[in-house]
Amino acid sequence: MKKIFLVIHLFLASSYLFAQEIENYIDFVNPLIGTQNMGHTFPGATAPFGMVQLSPETNQVPMYNAEGQYNKKTYEYCAGYQYGDSTIFGFAHTHMSGTGHADLGDFLIMPTTGELTLDPGTADQKQKGYHSSFRHETEKATPGYYEVVLDDYNIKAQLTATERVGYHKYTFNKTEEAHIILDLMSNIYNHDDKNVWSxxxxxxxxxxxxxxxxxxxxxxxxxxxxxxxxxxxxxxxHKKYDKPNYNGFYRKFDEEHNFPEMAGKQLRAYFDFDVQEGEAIDVKFALSAVSTEGAMLNLTTEVPGWGLDKVKHATQIKWNNELQKIDVKVANKAQKETFYTAMYHSMLSPVIYEDVDQKYRGLDQNIYTSDGFTNYTIFSLWDTYRALHPLFNLIQPERNNDMIKSMLAHQDQSIHHMLPIWSHYSNENWCMVGYHAVTVLADAVAKNTTDADLKRMLEASKATSTVRYFDGIGEYIDLGYVPEDKSNASVSKTLEYAYNDWCIAQLAKANGDDAVEEEYTLRSKYYKNVFDKEINYMRPKLSDGSWRDNFDPLDTHGQGFIEGNAWNYGLYVPHEVENMIEMMGGKDQFSQHLDKIFTTEIEDKYIEHHEDITRDGIIGNYVHGNEPGHHMPYLYNWTNDAWKTQERVRMILDTMYSNDIDGLCGNDDAGQMSAWYIFSSLGFYPVLPGSADYAIGSPLVEEATIQLDNGKTLSIVAKNQSSKNVYVKKVILNGKEVKGNTLNHNDLAQGGTLIFEMSKRPKKK
Amino acid sequence: MKKIFLVIHLFLASSYLFAQEIENYIDFVNPLIGTQNMGHTFPGATAPFGMVQLSPETNQVPMYNAEGQYNKKTYEYCAGYQYGDSTIFGFAHTHMSGTGHADLGDFLIMPTTGELTLDPGTADQKQKGYHSSFRHETEKATPGYYEVVLDDYNIKAQLTATERVGYHKYTFNKTEEAHIILDLMSNIYNHDDKNVWSxxxxxxxxxxxxxxxxxxxxxxxxxxxxxxxxxxxxxxxHKKYDKPNYNGFYRKFDEEHNFPEMAGKQLRAYFDFDVQEGEAIDVKFALSAVSTEGAMLNLTTEVPGWGLDKVKHATQIKWNNELQKIDVKVANKAQKETFYTAMYHSMLSPVIYEDVDQKYRGLDQNIYTSDGFTNYTIFSLWDTYRALHPLFNLIQPERNNDMIKSMLAHQDQSIHHMLPIWSHYSNENWCMVGYHAVTVLADAVAKNTTDADLKRMLEASKATSTVRYFDGIGEYIDLGYVPEDKSNASVSKTLEYAYNDWCIAQLAKANGDDAVEEEYTLRSKYYKNVFDKEINYMRPKLSDGSWRDNFDPLDTHGQGFIEGNAWNYGLYVPHEVENMIEMMGGKDQFSQHLDKIFTTEIEDKYIEHHEDITRDGIIGNYVHGNEPGHHMPYLYNWTNDAWKTQERVRMILDTMYSNDIDGLCGNDDAGQMSAWYIFSSLGFYPVLPGSADYAIGSPLVEEATIQLDNGKTLSIVAKNQSSKNVYVKKVILNGKEVKGNTLNHNDLAQGGTLIFEMSKRPKKK
Structure with missing residues (x-):
């Protein structure tokens, strides 16, 4: 095991006041994992939860072809990079990690030499355009640092980043004229009208x-x-590519050359330098959502001087500090890389969204100052409420508290008075269903990790859940379910609203507000209204109370579910699993149903045309590559066959994740896939966020030590651990045997030792 | 003479602490003057120097036709209103007064009843679209108030305004459903790409x-x-008229109905109300250049309550307070209306450009707080440095001082480090030639009306005059003239730069900086370099030092002059009039040349296609309807025929201005035309801004009293005044006869009495 001495800079956290010998966890992170196929991760440089993600773009995918048809490749390039490519178009400063939708790619920087061209060209035309070929042999990707050689120009590109500043170093290998292109037209989610103004x-x-x-x-x-x-x-x-109607400038100036003011819809700028062989040009590039003044303040505050190594070093120490929060001993290097890359991927979003002076842009486009919290954006909540925010409650409670306050600020600024559905850089993009922010609030309350005002959290949650015009809520309130003829994906919505409402009931309980608790507890039962006893499935109901005809519980297209079907998404009642099982025929029948899900191969016709459901992430009818099923392997715990949970979880950990570039079986979804891996590797999983309960699974680790925020540590030991010994014989927390299949977060948060006694034999009842 | 009692509100200026009997000057203002033909004034409601100009749009002129050709009507609708029209499309909140270029027209409000249509329709289709016919009989326009009946709907519209808030009152005459349309697509300067985002x-x-x-x-x-x-x-x-690529909203909502969030490039919104017969709906509408937060603060601060009359009354008191600064006795009501409407038109711009909390948007699009001044925009300086800013130095010195500080802030924010050429709502539109802001600075220094830092003013002026890439300045510095082959209108530029440089020399002198004074005094002589002795005209020179061929001193097209020719614009050396006259053959020859200019009818071919030179404003070859000649009637003062100045000035006052709707002979040009009228009516004119000198003309007034800012008053008496007695026999200031043809501002600023003894006989030498 490689140990290094880190020279600690004074400006780091106080826990690092002295040089100390620590493990260099960043060596076990490979940011390239997930960059092949549909992981949608990016390999570039970023600080933990940083606002800048400085990373290469390997294609320039127009969103529509000349005939106006959607280009399916758009989806492949959600994070700008595909490992299979051999072309780099430049390095842009913003990327989302693992999301199921494309966006960002702001401010592409590309260094070139020789004759200037501002045309990017296309990947299939090697000799045309400013892009360059590259080889993976020259590529290094590690937390906070990315390096590659641009072969067409023989330029070595090195990138690092602080939270708000991207740092580029370009080393030229010939004495010649160099150009640094700033392409303001380059975009991820690249359509003609995306640029509004530059x-x-x-x-x-x-x-x-x-x-x-x-x-x-x-x-x-x-x-x-x-x-x-x-x-x-x-x-x-610069050159302008739109047809400007404004001619004030043209009368007086050569606006295109050495003229310090550029504006328009579509433009590309360039900056020329004479360079000597071996000379490097460094570029500091700060972002702000507020103003150029804010960006300049970020630049001068975070990177006052020059020198890539210093910036890189400081950021890597930050990464190491975050990664060391869980120290694991696993069977092999591959597992260790998989684990720490999951840790890394769980800290790429939400991102800090404020300037160093705490100013940020609100939803109403006014400028606010965060008071008593750090403002974050990128809340992909349909994904991340499941395991990512619960993981934050374990190892990032302070940040999670700030995220909750960011959500409450969002609600204050929302014209709909709603907590975020998908908070997206001062915008709400409304992606997916449910109002899961309430779950994040309830989870933090259950786990005592937030000091946000209880009453405000409850009021914000009530306001969110009563916006009648939002996604069928009006009908849901009136009828007790979302009717499919009024709002599609009506079963998914009904199930998720019901669960979210249970979370609101928990918030009401914490507030001592019996009436509201009762009201929302009642709403939390509405899942029953979309259960068709006749066929034993959740099923879309119409507003007249009748069931929808032509129903196929295996089809994922238009059957009342979003990105799922009645077989899998139909099992989503995390707050009343026992009742659901009872309703569906009892424990044994339910266990058999789960078995069928994991073993019956799904037919192609049922999943074709789905961007979010791909063969890579499927086990039978279980779709690990997408979120609605993430709790399902743990549902055996509520039957008589908890051993099947243990078996399935280990199987998923082994087969659905790896340390390869295609090591993610679907979109990482802003860290949710990775958070599932981390929890499950530790031996437990939050099936019911909003409660302090974890369902016990089967640890992958041999040992683990979790640094808790309160200064305590929780040690996990899996005795008799092996790839065959996947069954849990006994669980002992601080010397006391745990009865049942549940651990309590608040017990674990006291620190101590959690022992799993492993066995190769399942403990059957 | 009508006298009224004004009940004074506590929040008004301290000079009005008690109710007092004063003349109601606003009764002599007719905002409709200049709304026919090319005055480019607007009839709507505004406060003195207010940010809101709430006024009707009588046409919706697309800037380009379907073939992409420029629509000449665009120019007619610079201020949105043409008196000849009988259609109103609504009331927009921003209008420029008298400018020679179209823009603004923000936020059109139109009340309608019956079936809703969001299509404005066109003026020639009476039955289609939301527009309405109107009759001038129902129209009332007075400072701070506008009223009209929208005949198609029988809605009475009443408008008033504070500095930052427009106040609408719409009275409905039937019990029915009313709509108030907010058309965000309506524009003055109306092209498809004008709207960037809404x-x-x-x-x-x-x-x-x-x-x-x-x-x-x-x-x-x-x-x-x-x-x-x-x-x-x-x-x-609302309805959206662009093709949005964004579909996040459409999946979940009926975005178009009762959905509180709208965004896009092109949209029109509506708001429905049930109204009873006789019921009124009031609308308060505040603007800000900073944020919606700023607009809301402006709204609640300036108009906290409801009631049109109260707002109107307060604004009209402000107007009266401004108008009373010059009390005149003239021959008849027509002259009095012409005078006070000129006063009114001189106070419509520059406009206040900051929120009530002093925040404003700078040229770099960052938000600033004005510190120690009020920020203004709309500096149409090629027009207004001539007489408008000198007029401000007489009756608005505090505002002029703020304007200077606004210009210095502009220079600080300018990426070119330049003072404004044409300051345009956080933008520089570069309109026209010269850098006349330096003149406004020098004029205020000469007249002791600014407390801006002398050194900063000089440095800002030097920086402005040395931007080599701006409009031929590099060549001007190198060659001593702007070469026509490098930069068109080269003679105009050379003459104006030379004059501006003389102003900078005066600033240097005030700073005690001999070297800079000498440098710029040298530059101020460069006018000589474009004088062709052979033909006795200013003439475009090429960069090789040769004169340009094919030169026609009468043509206004491409002969080295902008909006002028060698005959008139060629006489622009205000700082060395004597030298110029000597150079051009001496006093008598020059006097004859001036005579020829005023008496030789210009041929149509020489002025056709000129938007700014129209027959209305022409006397012979003298173009009063445009600025380059405004000093010319006064040039006789430097010959032996000062009596001709007196004669011509009175003739221009009589024939080029009136109290009719077509009473302006050309664009009022942000108040410059009106300022010429005011000065000339008082008997003097600032031929050389940057000095304290006024050239004596021939007063139109019988008596005038000017309220000076220092609490003193200057009384002007024209003894023996009549329409025949246009010649000045003697001028006596505070008992002492004035020798020569010049008055000094700083003498006048001491107050006292200025007596003109008038005669019907010219005083010939």
Whole structure:
């Protein structure tokens, strides 16, 4: 095991006041994991939860072809990078990790030499455009650092980042004229109308500021920048690709050359430098959602000087500090890399969304100052309420508390008075169903990790759950279910609202508000209203109370479920699993149903055309590559066959994750897939966020030590652990045997030792 | 003479602490003057120098036809209104007064009844669209108030305004459903790409906020609003006219009806109300350049309650307070209306450009707080440095001082480090030639009306005059003239730069900086370099030093002059009139040349296709309807024929201005035409801004009293005044006869009495 001495900088957390010998966890992280196929991860440089994700774009995928048809490749490039590519178009400053929708890709920087071209070209035309070929042999990707050689120009590109600043170092290997292109047209989710406006000012011989406004997945989004070169610009200019109606400038100036003001819808700028062989040009590039002034403040505060190594070093220490929160002993290096890369992927979002002076842009596009919290965005809540936020409650409670306060601020600013559904850079993109922010609130209350005002959390949750025009809520309130003829995916919505309402009831209980608790407890039973006893499935119901005809419980298309079917998504009643099992015929019948799900191969016709359900992530009819089933392997715990949970979980850990570039079986979904891996590896999983309960699974680790926020540590020991010994014989917490299949978070949070006694024989009843 | 008692509100200026009997000057203002033909004034409601100009749009002129050709009518509708029209499309909140270029027209409000249509229709289709016919009989226009009946709907519209808030009152004459349309697509300077983005939130049942970003004459402009209705909205909605690529909303909502969030490039919103016969709905509509938060603050601060009369009354008191600064006795009501309407038109711009909390948007799009001044925009300086800013130094010195500080802030924020050329709502539109802000600075220094830092003013002026890439300045510095082959209108530019440089020399002198004074005094002589002795005209020179061929001193097209020719614009050396006259052959020859200019009818071919030179404003070859000649009638003062100045000035006052709707002979040009009238009516004119000198003309007034800012008053008496007695026999200031043809501002600023002894006989030498 490689040990290193880290020289600790004074500005780091107080826990690092002295140089100490610690494990270099970043060596076990491979950011390239998930970059092949549909993981949608990015390999570039970022700080933990940082606002900047500086990463290569390996294709420029137009969202529509000339005939206006959607280009399916758009989905492959959600994070800008596909491992199979051999072309780099440049390095952009914003990327989402693992999301199931494309966006961002702001401010593409590309260094070139020789004759200037501002045309990016296309990947299939090797000799045309500014793009360059590259080889993976020259590529290094590690937390906070990315390196690659741009072969067409023989330029070595090195990237690192602080929370708000991307740091580029380009080393040129010939004495010649170099260009650094700032392509303001380059986009992920790349359609003609995405760029709404661009604005650039060359402030002096080495400083450039500006912004752009986009209309992408976020409808009204502003992102500002401040860029500084380590060397004075020799010449610069830009070209505009829209047809500007404004001619004030053309009368008086050569606006395109060495003119310090650029604006328009579509433009690309360039900056020329003379370089000697071996010379490097460094670029600092800060972002802000507030203003160019904010970006400049971020730049000068976070990276006041020059030197890539210093920035990289400081960021990698931050990464190591985050990664060491769970120290694991596993069977092999592959598992260790899988684990720590999952840890890494769980800390790429939500992202910090405020300037160093705490200013941020609110949902109403006004500028706010975060008071008493750090503001975050990117809440992909339909995904992340399941295991990512519960994981934060274990190892990032402070950040999770800030995220809750960010959600409450969002609710304050929302014209709908709603907590976020999918918080997206001062926008709500409304993606997916349910109002799962209430679950994140309830989970933190259950686990005592938030100091947000209890009453405010309850009021915000009530306001969210009573917006009648939102996604069938009006009908849900009136009828007790969402009717399929009024709102599609009606069963998914009904099930999730019911569960969310149970969470609101828990918030009401914490508030001592009996009336509201009762009201929402009643609503939490509405799952029963979409259960068809005749066929023993959850089933879409119409507003007249009749069941919808032509129902196929195996089809994932238009059967009342979103990205799922009645077989799998239909089992979503986490707050009343026992009642659900009873309703569905009892423990044994339910256990058999689960078996069928895991063993009956799904037919292609049932899942074709689904971007989020791919063969990679499927076991029978169980779709691990997507979220609705993530709790399902643990449901055996409520039958007489808890051993099957243990078996299935270990099987999923082994087969659905790896340390390969295609090591994710589906979108990482902003960290949810990774959080599932982390919990399950430790031996438990939050089947019911909003409660303090964890369902016991089967640990993958031999040992683990979790650094808790309260200064305590929780040690996990899996005795007699092996790849065959996947069954849990006994669980002992601090010397006391745990009865049943449940652990309590608040017990674990006291620290101590959690022992799993493993066996190769299932404990059958 | 009508006298009224004004009940004075406590929040007014301290000079009005008690009710007092004063003349109601607003009765002599007719905002409709200049609304026929090319005056480009607007008839609507505004406060003195207010940010809101709430005024009707009588046409919706698309800037380009289907073939992409420019629609000449665009120019007619610079201020949105043409008296000849009989259709109103609604009331927009921003209008420029008298400018020679179209823009603004933000946030059109139109009340309708019956079946809702969001299509404006066209003026020639009476039955289609939401527009309405109107008759001038129902129209009342007075400072701060406008009223009209929308005949198609029988709705009485009444409008008033504070500095930042427009106040609408719509009275309905039938019991029915009423609609108030907010058309965010309506524009002056109306092309498809003008709207960059629109954003609207319905905050509650009577409050709406939002903004739009436009790409008009200002390249990157943001304007925010907050709107409040006096009655709860029954229903509302919007329609989008672009093709949005964003579909997040459509999946979940009926976005178009009662959905409180709207965004896109092109949209129109409506708000429905049930009204009873005789019922009125009031609308308060505040603007901000900063944020919706700023607009809301403006709204609640400036108009906290309801009631049109109260707002109107307060604004009209402000107007009266401004208008009373010059009390005149003239021959008849027509002259009095012409005079006070000129006074009114001189106070419509520059406009206050900051929120009540002093926040404003800077040129770099960052938000600033004005520190120690009020920020203004709309500096149409090629027009207004001539007489408008000198007029401000006489009756608005505090505001002029704030304007200077606004210009210095502009220079600080300018990426070119330039003072404004044409300051346009956080943008520079670069209109016209010269850098006349330096003149405004020098004029205020010469007249002791500014407390801005002398050194900063000099540095800002130097920086402005040395931007080599701006409009031929590099060549001007190198060659001593702007070469026509490098930069068109080269003679105009050379003459104006030379004059501006003389102003900078005066600033240097005030700073005690001899070297800079010498440098710029040298530059101020460069006018000589474009004088061709052979033909005795200013003439375009090429960069090789040769004169340009094919030169016609009478043609106004491409002969080295902008909006002028060598005959008239060629006489622009205000700082060295004597030298110029000497150079051009001496006093008598020059006097004859001036005579020829005023008496030789210009041929049509020389002025055709000129938007700014129209027959209305022409006397011979003298073009009063445009600025380059405004000093010319006074040039006789430097010959032996000062009596001709007196004669011509009176003739121009009589023939080029009137109290009719077509009473302006050309664009009022942000008040410059009106300021010429005011000065000339008083008997003197600032031929050389940057000095304290006024050239004596011939007063039109019988008596005038000017309230000076220092509490003193200057009384002007024209003895023996009549329409025949246009010649000045003697001028006596405070008992001492004035020798020569010049008055000094600083003498006048001491107050006292200025007597003109008039005669019907010219005083010939």
């Amino acid at each position: 604005f650039v000012r060359v402030e002096n011989d080495s400083t450039v500021v500006g912004y752009r406004q986009t209309h992408g997945w976020a409808r009204t989004r502003y992102v500002y920048f401040a860029m500084r070169f380590s060397k004075p610009i020799k010449n610069y200019g | 954003f609207v939130r319905v905050e509650n049942d009577s409050t709406v906020v939002g903004y739009r970003q436009t790409h008009g004459w200002a390249r990157t402009r943001y304007v925010y609003f907050a709107m409040r209705f006096s009655k709860p909205i029954k229903n509302y909605g």
